[in-house]
Amino acid sequence: MKEKLLIWIAVLIVSVFMGTIFWLSGCAPSAEETAFETSAVQETEAETAEAKESVVEKVAITYWHTMSDAEEVALKKVIEMFEEQYPNIKIEPTRVAYDDFKPALLTGIAGEVVPDTARLDIIWVPEFAEMGALVALDKEMEGFDEIIANTYPGPTSTNFWKGHYYGLPQDTNTQVLVWNKQMFKEAGLSEPPQTIDEFVEYATLLSNPDEEVYGYTMGGTYFWAPAPIFYAMGGEITDPEITTATGYINGEKSVAAYQLLVDMYKDGSLSPYVLGGGGVGAFEGLATSKYAMIIEDPWAYPILKSDYPEFEVNFTLVPKGPDGTTSSVVGGQNVVIFEGSQHKDEAIEWAKFLLSEEAQLTIGETGAIPTLTTVQGNERLPEYYDVFMEQLKTAKARLPHPKWSEIDNVLNNAFQYMLRGEKTVQQALDDAAEEINKLIVEG
Amino acid sequence: MLITKEEKTFRIITYVLLIFGVVITLLPFLYMISVSFKSQIYTFEYPPRLIPRNPTLENYINALSKDLFGRNFLNSLFVATATTISTVFISALMAYAFSRMQFPGKEVLFYILLLGMMIPPVMLIIPQFIIAKYLHLLNSLWGLIVVYVAVTLSMQTFLLRSFFETIPRELEEAVLVDGGSNWVIFTKVILPLSKPGLSVVAIFTFLYAWDEFPWAHVAIRESSRRTLPVAIALFQNQYLTQWGLVFAATTVASIPVIIVFIIFQRYFIQGFVTTGLRR
């Protein structure tokens, strides 16, 4: 009977399938069972790889990051230096795309397969710390205080959550004003704006909405974009202890900051495409004299240089607010150690090494600004860093809070409501304050 | 062949419509190819140009010379081929059971199977990851294959069942009268007559396994075992996406999928002619 044959084939497939699984699993099921319940037992690919090669005494430390090609080359050098100094440790870097980084980490955490160390965007650190996924470095790391004593306070503050530091600032960045000298000249201006009033005045002067030429543009309405102006105007999201947003985000100075941008939008000196909707990109517009000013991070330099070699890139500090101080927003990434790591001591050595002057300079040469104050002005760093490092002295970090992503969304929507004229600035920020309060309490 | 006047006009309309359709469908693809030959500065120029000025091979050279591009390509090829073969085989067996055999629980099982198509795959990733970990399938291409087969199985079985159902039952009755079994029906009637259907399953399974990103992204950590979509995603970075590179790599990546399609679309021909049943 042919049906029998069919049955045999089915059996064969199943056994091949099961066989493959067991072959792949390789080891005894008892080991798996124990791993199932105890969250303490961690496993990294490093280990699996190591187990196969066996007997090598080296400890492998995994390090996940979102670096660019150029940074990756520098990282390789840093790893070589480190391994020379610590012959018992091997660093295994893995590059992950920025947008997919969080899902990958979360899946790893759920499956208890985490990297030992990672370079996280500063805004994610409180989130992962709150979750209990990160090691409190001020408790576990010897000499932590000495290390952070030499770093910029803004970037370092982004590691702080509920009384502890959960990371070290690995690199930092901030936004400064980039201006199109040619356009300024044609409008009879020789200097970039020093104060916010000048900024508004120049922007109006430089705009010609009928020709789609605008004095100023931003990348969107999410908080990173208006943040430099917001902080320069003295705006605040919450009190320093992050207990309430009332009287801060809807306080006088914050309202004035957003009002300024809304007014610029209305009189056509801020590009209407700040709403979204596909305008000419900020860099392209700046280089082709569609936009006279943008506020951008240091990556503007290499991008503009490679895409528009003819364009003269000019940076200056964010214009001073009514208090007479300039300010901006802090970006960058922190190096963290995961609770799941089985080699915390070695991981700590690696994190420390990333904060050494040599490592900071090596990676710093490629476009990521060092966080150590001791290397400021070092000749190995590109000259255009100076203005950014100057700006960093007054730049502020966004709210270091686990709910930041949601708070950012609230602020984004509030800004959209204002620009669309659906709410007044005060109204929009009053509502935002209420929503943010709810998020802070929940968190 | 009778050619009426109506048929003639119909044929002309056919060409006109097809050419019109092809222009619409091909434009974005041609645009992708065009960008892949542009250097970064011209990527999003305005007004857009389909024929790049100063075309350059730089993107292709950069993409193909990435350390692991070849390796990633081969990984994808292996995973997609193994997934396709297993899926065609397994789903054909299942579809036959669902379309031609009677057994208790048939309806229930079928709807449970359909359920697999309805839950968003992203939601299953975390538990799949945990299972794969205990089966030691993480960081292995086999881990991709088994999950891909499992994920695509529901749809392909459903698809094949619908194909099997269009095959007239009279043919089987003839076989049964001659004393043939289910197995004979399956291999001698259903399978040969379902070549178009099986080809569709092969084409789409290959494409799915070739393009899948979320699972490959979390399940594989070692760069040398990554598949192509994951490797290409790394061309984008937080501050700057090198679209020229992405488009060049994607263009290269689409070649195997097109080849698979060209091979299998040849079976989109009248099943009846090839079986010889009419002789």
Next chain:
Amino acid sequence: MKVGNEILNKSFFKKILKSKGAYFLLLPGMGLFLTFILFPLIYSLRMSFYKWNIVNPGSSEFVGFSNYVKVINDPIFIRAAFNTIVYALMTVPGQILFALMVAILLEQKIRGRTFFRVAFYITVITSWVIVTLVFEYLFSGQAGLVNFVLKDVLHLVNEKIMWLANPILVMIPLNLLGIWKGVGWSAIIFLAALQNIPPELYEAAIIDGAGIWQKITKITLPLIRPTLVFLVVVLTIGAFNVYISGLLMTDGGNPLDLSHFILTLMYKKTFTYLDFGYGSATSYLLAAFIFMISVIQIKLLRRRVEY
């Protein structure tokens, strides 16, 4: 045939024994399915009843149906569901109609058939990311081709339209993209299904003096109905799972979280806001809804096949 008691006696168990052949055919597939789909499905169903703690699932807090209540009372979810349903209502018939047309055209004896087939398949293989970019580019406010044609060529509008910044207008490119991207896929399936129609039927119809329209409605459609059922169900599922195009074109629901699809919202809640309970509850609501629709579609369309 014996009835009544006999059937009860022979019973379920006997039937199962008798049909072991069928179970063996199902075994390999079902094994995989149970391990990698059904178990994960149940696992994430569990998540939807908890305030899920990802680091230490054991300490998650059971919250009953409150995740579901939260989802249903969320105006953002309602809007996302609305957008998604509209998307399904537009794109499913759109795809089927155009696909059937393309398949019938491709079925003709024409020169360069392989070329045409490949050309239509190209839409299927071009990645979502890239076609979304292209559509975004076409509909971009300042430099888009659509605005150029509407304003400078046809003079239909005086102002450039901000397609992508308007939560309602942005649905137009998204729906068009959905149809555009899906036609090739369905056309291939139709094309394969058309092969099972015996040519004699057409020849007979021609002798009877039937026109092309009649051939399509009287022969083609009834004979490929199982395929049609399949496509309606699968395309509906696909439409409810629309994700990448929405995510890229609206940047995750912008503006004002009004342009979400169910999945973009689910993804944002799960992986950006880390609300796993909300995410899985959304997924299950979605799955339950699609399951209902699919069963109705299958029952409705299937019944008519039998006559």
